[in-house]
Amino acid sequence: xxxxxxxxxxxxxxxxxxxxxxxxxxxxxxxxxxxxxxxxxxxxxxxxxxxxxxxxxxxxxxxxxxxxxxxxxxxxxxxxxxxxxxxxxxxxxxxxxxxxxxxxxxxxxxxxxxxxxxxxxxxxxxxxxxxxxxxxxxxxxxxxxxxxxxxxxxxxxxxxxxxxxxxxxxxxxxxxxxxxxxxxxxxxxxxxxxxxxxxxxxxxxxxxxxxxxxxxxxxxxxxxxxxxxxxxxxxxxxxxxxxxxxxxxxxxxxxxxxxxxxxxxxxxxxxxxxxxxxxxxxxxxxxxxxxxxxxxxxxxxxxxxxxxxxxxxxxxxxxxxxxxxxxxxxxxxxxxxxxxxxxxxxxxxxxxxxxxxxxxxxxxxxxxxxxxxxxxxxxxxxxxxxxxxxxxxxxxxxxxxxxxxxxxxxxxxxxxxxxxxxxxxxxxxxxxxxxxxxxxxxxxxxxxxxxxxxxxxxxxxxxxxxxxxxxxxxxxxxxxxxxxxxxxxxxxxxxxxxxxxxxxxxxxxxxxxxxxxxxxxxxxxxxxxxxxxxxxxxxxxxxxxxxxxxxxxxxxxxxxxxxxxxxxxxxxxxxxxxxxxxxxxxxxxxxxxxxxxxxxxxxxxxxxxxxxxxxxxxxxxxxxxxxxxxxxxxxxxxxxxxxxxxxxxxxxxxxxxxxxxxxxxxxxxxxxxxxxxxxxxxxxxxxxxxxxxxxxxxxxxxxxxxxxxxxxxxxxxxxxxxxxxxxxxxxxxxxxxxxx
Numbered sequence: 094x095x096x097x098x099x100x101x102x103x104x105x106x107x108x109x110x111x112x113x114x115x116x117x118x119x120x121x122x123x124x125x126x127x128x129x130x131x132x133x134x135x136x137x138x139x140x141x142x143x144x145x146x147x148x149x150x151x152x153x154x155x156x157x158x159x160x161x162x163x164x165x166x167x168x169x170x171x172x173x174x175x176x177x178x179x180x181x182x183x184x185x186x187x188x189x190x191x192x193x194x195x196x197x198x199x200x201x202x203x204x205x206x207x208x209x210x211x212x213x214x215x216x217x218x219x220x221x222x223x224x225x226x227x228x229x230x231x232x233x234x235x236x237x238x239x240x241x242x243x244x245x246x247x248x249x250x251x252x253x254x255x256x257x258x259x260x261x262x263x264x265x266x267x268x269x270x271x272x273x274x275x276x277x278x279x280x281x282x283x284x285x286x287x288x289x290x291x292x293x294x295x296x297x298x299x300x301x302x303x304x305x306x307x308x309x310x311x312x313x314x315x316x317x318x319x320x321x322x323x324x325x326x327x328x329x330x331x332x333x334x335x336x337x338x339x340x341x342x343x344x345x346x347x348x349x350x351x352x353x354x355x356x357x358x359x360x361x362x363x364x365x366x367x368x369x370x371x372x373x374x375x376x377x378x379x380x381x382x383x384x385x386x387x388x389x390x391x392x393x394x395x396x397x398x399x400x401x402x403x404x405x406x407x408x409x410x411x412x413x414x415x416x417x418x419x420x421x422x423x424x425x426x427x428x429x430x431x432x433x434x435x436x437x438x439x440x441x442x443x444x445x446x447x448x449x450x451x452x453x454x455x456x457x458x459x460x461x462x463x464x465x466x467x468x469x470x471x472x473x474x475x476x477x478x479x480x481x482x483x484x485x486x487x488x489x490x491x492x493x494x495x496x497x498x499x500x501x502x503x504x505x506x507x508x509x510x511x512x513x514x515x516x517x518x519x520x521x522x523x524x525x526x527x528x529x530x531x532x533x534x535x536x537x538x539x540x541x542x543x544x545x546x547x548x549x550x551x552x553x554x555x556x557x558x559x560x561x562x563x564x565x566x567x568x569x570x571x572x573x574x575x576x577x578x579x580x581x582x583x584x585x586x587x588x589x590x591x592x593x594x595x596x597x598x599x600x601x602x603x604x605x606x607x608x609x610x611x612x613x614x615x616x617x618x619x620x621x622x623x624x625x626x627x628x629x630x631x632x633x634x635x636x637x638x639x640x641x642x643x644x645x646x647x648x649x650x651x652x653x654x655x656x657x658x659x660x661x662x663x664x665x666x667x668x669x670x671x672x673x674x675x676x677x678x679x680x681x682x683x684x685x686x687x688x689x690x691x692x693x694x695x696x697x698x699x700x701x702x703x704x705x706x707x708x709x710x711x712x713x714x715x716x717x718x719x720x721x722x723x724x725x726x727x728x729x730x731x732x733x734x735x736x737x738x739x740x741x742x743x744x745x746x747x748x749x750x751x752x753x754x755x756x757x758x759x760x761x762x763x764x765x766x767x768x769x770x771x772x773x774x775x776x777x778x779x780x781x782x783x784x785x786x787x788x789x790x791x792x793x794x795x796x797x798x799x800x801x802x803x804x805x806x807x808x809x810x811x812x813x814x815x816x817x818x819x820x821x822x823x824x825x826x827x828x829x830x831x832x833x
Contacts, residue, residue, distance in 0.1 A: 103313040108244045110305030110312070110322025112251055113384070116377035117301025118330040119254060121205045124371045125354045126294060127334070128341055132350025134291040135280040136342035140335060142292050146299045147331045149490060152483030153450045154302050154327050156457035158320030159475035161306065163460065163468055171303050171449050172389050178456035181398060186509035187449055188393035190502075194445035195307070195386035196422045199379050200429035201442070203228050206375035213368055225430045228379070233423040236383045237416055250377040257361070257370025258333065264362040265340040274343035281347040293494040298334075300446045301378070302327060307385030310392065320472045383426075387418035394418070398513065440495050444502035447494075451487030454480045463532045541642035551829035553580035553725065555677070556620070556638055556645035558631065560586050565651055566613065567681045567698035571821075572649050573615045574729050575677070575722060581643060582617040584610065587630030592623045599623045631665055635672050645674060646828060652680035652820070656807055663803030670797045670824060675718055678795075678822040680814065701731045702819070704789035708767070709781060710741045710756065715794030718825035723792055724765045735789045737767040742780040746773055763831035782815040790819040797824060 103109075131139040160174050172191055176184020207225040211218040235246055280288070305322050309315045341350060344360055353359065358367040394406030409416040460468045461477035491499035553576050559568040569584050576582040586602050588595050599621050606619035620638050624630030639645055648669045653662045666676050681698075706723045710716050723737050739756045743749060749771045756769035774780035785791045793813065798806030814820045 104244060104308065104311055104318075105313055106318040106322040106325075108248070109308050110318045111325050112244070112247050113304035113308065113377075113381045114301055114323055114326035115330060116247060116250060116254065116374070117304040117381045118299055118326060119258075119333065120298060120301070120374045120378045121202075121209075121371065122295060122298035123334070123337070124257075124357055124367065124374060125209075127298070127337060128345075128350040128353065128356040130291050130295045131277070131338050131341045132347040133280060133282050133286050134288060135347075136274065136278050136338055138280055138288055138291075139338040139342070142288070142295050143331065143334045143338060145292065146296050147327065147334075149483065149486040150299045150302050150450075151324075151327055152479055152486060153454055154320075154323045155472075155475040156454045156480045156483050157302070157306060157323060158472040159470040159480075160453070160457045160460060161309070161319040162316040162472040163470035164316075171306055171453055173309065173392050174306070175449070175452050175456050176396070178460055179452060181396075182510045182513045183452060183456075184396075185393075185398040185513040186506050187452060188389060188396075188398065189509055190445040190506060191449050192386055192389045192393065193425070194442045194449075195382045195389060196425040197429055197442055198382040199229070199232065199386065199422065199426035202375050202379035202382060203232065203426065203430060206372060206379065209368070209371045209375060222430065226427065228376070229423065229426055229430060232376070232379045232383050233419065235380060236387070237414075237419050247377055247380060250373040250380075253366075253369050253373040254377070257366045257373070260361040260363045260366040261357050262336075262340065264360045265344045267362075268360065269340065269343045271343065273346060274339075277342040277347050277350070281351070283351065289493055292490075296490060296494065297443050297446075299330070300443065300450070301381070303446075303449070304381045304385060307381075307388055310388060316471060383419070383422060386422045387415035390418040390421065391415035440498040441502055441505075443494065444491055444498050447487050447491045447499075448502055448506055451484050451491075454483035454487060458484060538641045538643065544642075548828060548830040551646070553647055553722070554639065554643060554645045555580060555647045555649050556583050556585055556634060556674075557617075558585050558587070558634075558648065558650040566609075567696075568649060568651055568679055569609070569613065569615060569617065570698040571677075571679055571681075573613075573617065574732070575649075575725050577616060577729060579725055579728070582615065583620045583638060583645065584615075584617050585620040585622075585634050585638070587627055587634065588621060588623045589625065589627055589630065590623065591625060595623045627661070628664060628668065632668060632672070635669055635674055646826070647675040647677060649677040649679065652678045652822065653807065656804060659807035660803045663798045663806060664800075666824065667797040667800070670826065673826050675826040675828075676797075676822075676824040677722070678824075680817075680820040680822065682816075682818040699731075701735070702789040704735060704787050705768075705785075706732070706735050706737045706790055706792070707785045707788040708737065708739050708792045709785075709794075710739050711794055715823050715825045717829060717831045719792045719794060719821075719823045720759075720763060720765060720767070720831060721829065722821065722823065723767075724763075726790070732789075737765065738770050738788075739767045740770040740772060740784060742772045742774050742777045744773070744775050749773065759831070765831075778813045778815070781813055782817060785817060788817070788819075790821060791817050792821045792823060795822045795824055 130142065134142060157171075157174070160178060164174070164177060172184060172188040175187050203225050206228055207221055210224060211221055217224060302323055305326070306319050309319065312318045341356070341360075345353075345356060349359075350356055355367070358364045361367045390402070390405050391408065392406075394402040394404070397403055397406075405415070405418045405421060407417055408414060457475065458477050458480035461475075461480065491502070555572050555576050557568050557572040559565050559572075569582075572582045572584070584606055586606060588598055588602055590598075603619050603621045606621065609615075610617050610619065620634060622630050622633050624633060635645065635648060650662075650665065653659055662678075666678065669676050706727060708716070708719050708723050710719075720737075720739065726732050727735060727737055739760065741752055741756065743752055752771050753769045756767070756771075760767040760769070770784065772780045772784050781791070781793070791814065793810075795810060810822065
């Protein structure tokens with residue numbers, strides 16, 4: 094039995110989710126800082142701060158519940174949920190920062206416990222680091238033994254916390270005065286303080302909603318326990334904080350609330366229970382972070398995003414405890430303890446938590462709006478608008494707390510995202526990328542279908558009839574050059590034969606085309622059809638390939654290499670022309686089309702020859718498309734050195750000036766830089782071959798032959814080009830204008 098399949102201890106909703114969430118939320122800020130929030134902001138605004146904070150965390154909890162109930166949640170909590178939705182880049186970035194935030198939080202809570210301890214027992218103040226180290230070791234040992242032991246410890250801590258609150262409420266009710274309440278209703282801010290600074294002081298108290306989700310791999314039923322346990326903790330702690338705001342405001346003047354951090358201890362019937370509560374709150378938060386952080390690292394390491402971290406993916410014992418990751422977490426926490434004051438690091442830790450929550454909301458938002466059929470959460474109380482509001486709320490809170498640290502944390506996340514993206518880490522799980530792309534494409538196609546067509550928007554959507562493409566790569570390469578950055582290229586192959594016999598071959602040939610596209614790094618799509626006859630297959634491709642406004646408007650095919658193929662070639666171009674598609678026929682010397690064997694030295698189709706791009710102008714019918722294709726070819730970086738020339742043959746010198754002026758005006762109106770070249774000759778074939786002998790590529794227009802005239806057509810066109818090595822024959826179906 095593999096380690097992954099071995100049974101492990103599982104926890105229910107109360108022990109695995111509600112308890113750690115509640116203990117993390119009811120922490121140090123409640124005991125030591127909430128009185129200051131009430132004293133400065135006043136009861137009404139303190140309640141507003143609690144409600145605003147709880148609104149954001151509730152929105153996030155709803156998103157968390159929806160996404161957790163839509164997938165089989167394994168270990169890793171927020172990292173697992175975000176990576177499986179937003180992809181490996183966002184998931185990897187969150188995995189790093191969320192783990193570090195949790196690990197450093199251990200040190201923060203341990204130092205908080207130690208400060209409370211030496212504040213109570215001042216004789217121990219000189220042994221601050223020693224006490225913090227001993228508490229860190231104790232926390233580590235509890236977690237290292239196993240989550241089961243830690244959960245039992247947290248039950249005991251929860252009982253102490255409950256007793257402390259009971260002691261406080263009993264003391265508060267006996268000293269409650271409505272006169273004090275009236276005085277404390279409105280704010281009494283110290284210099285430099287405001288509603289926003291009080292909000293920033295309080296908000297970190299409610300960011301413990303992920304403590305249960307971090308235990309996702311240890312839960313019996315994560316999709317049920319995470320929503321119920323987290324929402325339960327949010328509601329219970331909201332009631333406690335709201336009641337605390339009301340009770341504190343009616344028991345002590347605002348000056349006492351502001352100046353005395355231990356005001357709850359003074360109000361309590363049994364002050365020792367408040368001291369115990371402070372100890373319990375800090376210790377429980379440290380335990381929660383020490384439990385959660387290693388599980389994030391373990392899940393992250395198992396995904397092999399960073400190979401060097403795979404060591405920490407191993408589990409120990411029958412319950413697969415992340416003990417290696419726990420040791421590393423202990424070391425990080427201890428280093429931070431030895432460094433001392435963590436006040437400088439605390440803001441960015443809070444920011445990392447907020448970014449995690451914001452991305453979790455964003456993941457749920459995208460899951461909903463992409464309308465992916467796989468998004469079927471059993472938790473029904475979440476809408477895309479709720480998740481979007483949670484995303485915006487988290488971002489707003491970040492900048493409200495500290496815009497400098499908010500900006501810094503976003504830069505860190507962005508840097509990690511692009512680093513993982515640059516390394517081209519491939520995920521082995523599905524994510525939202527394809528769903529988002531599909532939805533955008535669907536919406537764009539529908540919009541494109543409704544738009545009125547205008548020649549200005551003409552783009553080359555080329556269907557290249559290249560066969561398997563391995564034999565005639567030059568066709569695919571020229572198709573790429575003519576569409577790269579401007580249009581869409583499809584590389585097509587017709588498999589001749591009976592479809593019943595060749596259905597499996599179709600998939601094989603499509604995979605062959607995909608392999609060619611990947612090897613040559615083309616921006617193209619494969620297209621394969623099976624047809625009894627080649628002409629029927631071509632007809633099917635031309636008519637049916639594409640969708641909506643992205644159907645091919647141009648067909649690129651090879652020029653026949655011998656007269657015997659002229660008849661089939663002529664019938665093919667005639668068919669394509671009748672179907673209203675423009676035609677590009679590429680004559681490329683160096684390959685024999687029947688077997689794919691080179692007739693001379695092997696020519697690399699990617700090699701751009703030295704010379705000009707020659708467009709032989711005979712009028713606008715084909716000339717407009719010829720000149721535009723020359724421009725698109727010239728736009729490729731490899732072709733930038735090749736000047737465009739527009740050439741025309743005239744029979745006498747008198748016409749030279751007029752034709753030159755016409756071509757210059759044409760070039761200016763088309764906004765295409767082209768050099769006019771006028772050749773005086775009564776023999777067009779001789780003029781073309783001599784003038785363009787050193788050209789990189791020659792572009793000529795043609796008209797499809799009439800039936801039974803294919804051989805004469807082929808011979809006439811061959812006589813024009815002679816031994817020119819690279820020729821593009823163009824037949825335009827219209828639909829575009831140079832002046833557009």
